[in-house]
């Protein structure tokens with residue numbers, strides 16, 4: 173297996189799907205000639221030409237809506253949002269049109285669109301550019317949302333997303349783009365809706381997604397080394413569909429749970445996960461469920477404070493010890 | 498307004514080195530010597546502030562995005578120099594030049610960039626999100642085009658309150674393709690609002706040349722006709738021309754409560770932001786050409802030297818003072834403290850900031 177970056181893994185997935193299916197088209201601001209604002213699509217214009225890799229004006233409502241329409245007629249658009257924060261100007265298309273078209277047509281119309289791009293804080297760019305909309309979007313039936321944390325998952329989930337017949341929104345993370353990991357060279361998919369146990373343990377389950385997985389793995393190391401605690405880390409990978417079984421199996425094993433996410437707490441993904449656990453594994457719990465999210469405020473600009481606002485290993489360790497107390 | 502028949506850059510842009518044909522325009526002849534020196538000083542201050550920002554960024558003290566205004570100074574300087582008590586402005590993320598023009602000081606601007614509590618937004622907004630409502634400056638907006646409807650709302654409020662004023666909303670040549678901009682155009686025209694949309698056409702939106710982003714690219718301002726709005730094109734390298742043509746739009750807003758679209762041709766010398774290496778989408782030669790032949794600060798300087806308003810000595814003194822001021826700002830930003838963790842949850846809701854006062858809401862509003 174080759175060791176490549178998260179960015180390269182995403183690119184490999186798109187390249188392979190462009191080769192595999194002539195209906196796959198990449199679109200977005202600066203994706204072609206400029207090779208992508210974050211270079212995820214680097215080289216793809218050169219390889220596939222301007223029919224398959226297309227630069228758009230700064231018209232998110234327009235080009236995302238166009239992609240949804242094209243998908244209804246069998247195109248498989250993979251649309252880049254330079255940041256998921258910019259999806260908000262295209263919210264009607266993303267939610268109302270993509271999310272409802274199958275249902276409202278009584279199942280007559282497919283909408284196989286992928287919308288992808290970074291959705292994260294931690295880069296010192298202020299409130300307007302730091303949104304993490306996975307919970308908002310996943311709250312709409314009809315929409316699928318995935319949040320890869322590793323290069324392996326990034327490639328596998330992206331390929332699964334492109335082959336899916338419903339809208340799939342892929343939330344990437346600029347801070348992870350340079351992370352390296354082992355990724356198979358050929359074709360494989362990570363099915364949507366399958367969580368992954370990223371670290372096995374017996375004393376505490378941490379459930380996380382996106383970069384919070386990486387943060388949790390660091391915290392798990394500290395908990396083991398400094399506190400002798402064995403932590404299991406479950407990476408949701410996919411927010412909707414949600415792999416309830418893997419989460420519940422881990423809870424039944426460790427009996428204690430800490431939920432970690434980079435969202436703001438109110439109606440975050442973990443509010444749903446907490447409900448799930450108490451509803452289906454209440455008798456297995458030895459302690460109330462713990463939770464770590466971003467501090468509840470619009471994203472602060474000051475870098476030093478933003479690092480405090482986001483979950484960080486020390487905060488996760490502290491919360492874990494409370495659940496274990 | 499007589500709208501130009503052909504779609505072209507203004508004539509004056511073709512030969513920008515000569516004396517400005519707009520020097521004799523009444524809004525410019527009305528300027529005293531001192532006014533002219535002050536206007537030049539403001540342009541020089543923007544230039545030196547931005548250049549000091551580059552160093553602060555390179556020292557690793559500014560993170561995130563830093564969009565510089567160098568090359569575009571005459572746009573903010575020319576337009577804002579015309580404004581009065583009830584005139585308002587709002588812009589995008591390339592907002593430092595406008596901020597200095599409305600009278601924000603370099604210290605609060607620099608401290609904001611380094612995320613300090615002494616910054617204009619207390620370290621919460623950053624480079625893209627400057628605000629100074631006391632100076633009729635409503636931001637600093639990070640989402641492309643989002644400021645156009647907001648500005649239209651400011652114009653609406655001015656009119657609603659019976660004031661003689663207007664709002665200038667600035668945006669780039671890429672921003673004109675946001676839906677919100679078109680909705681704002683229609684509202685401003687439909688409701689006769691005292692509104693001026695200023696397109697700062699610097700030729701590129703990030704790495705996309707204007708020809709690649711806009712249908713009918715010869716003239717972006719002409720889209721105003723679809724909404725029955727007046728429009729004009731302006732050579733943004735000539736601050737006298739910017740003033741002369743913007744004055745007509747301000748007058749239209751003040752006297753008739755009618756909107757205008759102005760397209761001001763300008764150029765940015767640096768990458769889209771400091772994160773853009775600026776190596777692939779334009780020629781070094783092109784940048785050189787603008788810097789050497791069309792530099793707005795230099796052209797105005799030459800103009801004022803020829804008019805006898807500036808001497809080489811006064812020019813040098815002005816530039817040295819501006820550099821020194823930027824240096825002081827950098828030191829101020831360096832010494833200022835960060836916001837605290839407790840500050841993170843301040844300024845979210847009015848009642849959180851005004852504890853104990855009677856409020857109309859109850860219950861938990863900030864969650865753990």
Ligand SMILES: Cc1ncc(C[n+]2csc(CCOP(=O)(O)OP(=O)(O)O)c2C)c(N)n1
Nearest residue numbers: 258591639640641669670671672701702703
């Ligand atoms: C809705 C939205 N889409 C995309 C972006 C990313 N972005 C920021 S600035 C920019 C280019 C804008 O170019 P232009 O309007 O010409 O202004 P300039 O930067 O040249 O001043 C882009 C694509 C954004 N901030 N908001």
Ligand SMILES: [Mg+2]
Nearest residue numbers: 669670701702
């Ligand atoms: Mg531009």
